Amino acid sequence: MQKWEYATVPLLVHVTKAILDQWGQDGWELVQVVPSPTNPDNLVAYMKRPIA
Template identity: 75%
Template structure:
């Protein structure tokens, strides 16, 4: 059974792609983006936990 770890990341509108590309390069998969505080967004990411 796969075990997952999760992280929430605030996204800056003008740098969304760069932020997601960096997390993706570290093995994180985007699950969802939701409205955050103010005009911001929050990304929820997951990746398999290392054994």
């Protein structure tokens, strides 16, 4: 059975692509982007990658 690890990543609007590109280079897959629970003006990315 595949096992996964997860991460939550704060996204800065002016560098969102760079942040996601870097995490993607490290093997992370974007699952969802949602407003931050503490400040809806900020975004949070939920990421996952398989555990080897």
